[in-house]
Amino acid sequence: MRVLIAEDHALLRDGLIRLLEAHDFTVVEAVDNGPRLVPALVEHRPDVAVVDVRLPPTFTDEGLKAAIEARRQVPGLPILVLSQYVEQLYARELLTGGGGAVGYLLKDRVSNVAEFLDSVRRVAAGGTAMDPDVIGQLLARSTRDSPVTRLTPRESEVLGLMAEGRSNAAIAAALFVTEKAVSKHTNNIFAKLDLPPSEDDNRRVMAVLTYLSSR
C-alpha cells in the first residue's frame, strides 16, 4: 500500500516511516513542510496520506488546510490527519467535504501500533477514523432535550465506537459481544436518533457526526 507522510519533526517522521514500512506499506514521499504538501498529494495520489496538522512555515494548521485543498482537487483522496490535540472545529471541517476516507487522530494513538494501523487501513479503504476524544466531546455536548439522552449506556458506547468509524465486527470485538447484539443496538440507535439505516459504514458515521454537530 502506497502511503505519503507529512511531518516536520525528523524523529517522528523517521518513526512513522519505520513503523509503516515494517507493516508492508511503501512510503512514496515524506514531506516536511506545508507548501510542498498539496502538489505532492496530487502528484503521487497515494493510497493513504498521514498528515500532521501543524507544519512549517506558519506552524499553524497548514497540514489540515492542505488536506482539505488536496481533497477538493482529488475528491475522496484518503487522508489521516494527526495532531498533538484534537479540535472539534477541525474534525467538522474535514468531514464537511463529505465522501469519507478521512481520519483525525491524536498523535498519541500512534503508540498503540495495532489500533493505529487499523485506522490507517480503514481510511485507505474509504472508511473514517475519528479520535475517541472528539466523539467523547460530541456525546458530552448532548443537552437535556437531545435524543442522545434517550440512549441506554450500552447504546451510547456503541454510538461512540460507531462514530469513530468502526464496523459492527470491530465494535463487537471491542465490547466482547456478538455481532448480532451490536446490530440490534445499532438499529435501536438509528430508530432513537431518527437516522435512516444504511449499509454503508461511512455514511453512517457521517450521519451520526453531522447529526451530533448540527444540533
Added chain:
Amino acid sequence: MTTLQNATSAPPLRFPRLAQPFVALGLAVLAEIGIAFFVLNVVSVPLIAVWVGIPMLLVFVPCVRWFANCHRTIMSGFLGVRIQRPYRKPPMPGMLMWLRTTLSDPATWRDIAWLLVNAVIGFTLNLLSFVLFVASVFYLIYPFLVWVTPAGVFDEPFGGAILPTLTPLTAFMMVPLGLVAFLIWSAAGERLLRANAFLAKSLLGPTENAQLAIRVRELAESRAETVDTQAAELRRIERDLHDGAQARLAALSMNLGMAEEMVARDPEQAAALLTEARESASTALSELRDLVRGIHPPVLADRGLDGAVNALALTCPFKVDVTYDVPGRPPAPVESAAYFAVAEALANAVKYSAATNAWVQITHEDERLHIIVGDDGVGGATVTVGGGLYGIQRRLAAFDGTLTVVSPTGGPTTVIMELPCESSSLKITPSSGTA
C-alpha cells in the same frame, strides 16, 4: 480622557426643568454653608504653630473633603458633569504622614479656594438663577397679588415714586416685566447652573498633574497585579511540569531501562514493562496537552480569536451563536486575554446559569474591542474576589480593559468586556480561503 469628553459635550440635566430654581437655591445655601468650613480651616492653619491646629485640621479637612465630595456627587448626579476625586493617598499609614500628605496636596488648597470662590461667585450665580425665576412668577401674578392683599402692600411698586398707586387692573402693566424675567431665566437658568458646574470642576477636579498622578497610580496597581498573576502562572506551570510530565517521563525511562535489561532473560515481563511505559508516555502527553491549552490554546494560535471562539462554542453543551466583526487580528496578548475572558464567561454560563442558549458578540469600535457574552440562564452572577469573573477583570485591567456584569436574579446574564485595541495594531492576515 473621559473628563475631556465631558468638557466638550454637555449632557442633559437629570431633573425636570421646574426643579431647576430649587436646585439653584439649594446650591446657593450650600455655598454659604461652605463659608463655615472655609473659616474653620483658615483658622486652623496658623494654629498649627501652637499644636491646637493639628487636631483641628484632622477634623476639619475630612469635613471639607466630605463637603466637596458631596458637591462632586451632586454635579455628576444632577448636572451630569463628572468630577474626579483628585486626592493623594498617603504613602504610609499614620496620622502625621496623613497630615503631611494632605497639607502638601494641592487638592486640599484647591478645595479651600473653591469654598471661598463658591461662596462668592457660585452663590451669586445660583441666587441669580433662583431670583430670576421667583421674579418672573412674582410679576406674572402681580395683579392677583394686588387684588388679594390689603392696600399699601403691593399697590405701590418701586416705592410709589415712579408709578402711581395701582389697582388690580392697572397692575397688569407689571406682567410684561414678569415675562421678560421669565424669558431671561429660561434662556440663562441652565447656563448659570452650568457655569457653576464649570467653576466647581475647575477647582474640585484634578489638575493636569494630579490627573497624571492618578493615572500613574492606576498603572502601578495594574502592573503590580499583572506581575503577580504572571508569577503565579509561572509557578503553576513549573509545578504542573515537575509533578506531572517530568515525573512520568522519569518513570518511563526507568521502565524502559528495566525492560531493556530484562528482554533476553524474561521477555514476558519485559513486554509488560513496555506496555506500562507506553501508557505512562500517553498520560504524560495528555498532561502536557492540557498544560499547553492553559498557556496558549493551539487553536487560538492557528485560527485567531474568531476560530478559537467558534471552537469554544462547539464544545459548549448548549447552542452558542458567535458574531465576530473585527478587521484583521488583534495583537497576540490582547487576543489571548479576550479568548480567556470569553472562555471563562462561557464556562460560568455552563456551570451556573442552566442556560439553553448563549451568544458571543465581538466587535471593534472606537479603537476598542467590545466583547459581549450573554446567556438566557437564571442570572445572579456577581464579581467576587477570587472568582472566575474577578480573574477576567484582573486580566483585562492589565490592558486598561473593563468588565461589566449585568445579571439580575432570574436572568438573563450579560457580561460586557472592553479592551483598548488600536486599529493600527490590527494585523491583516492572509485570508484562509481554503477552509
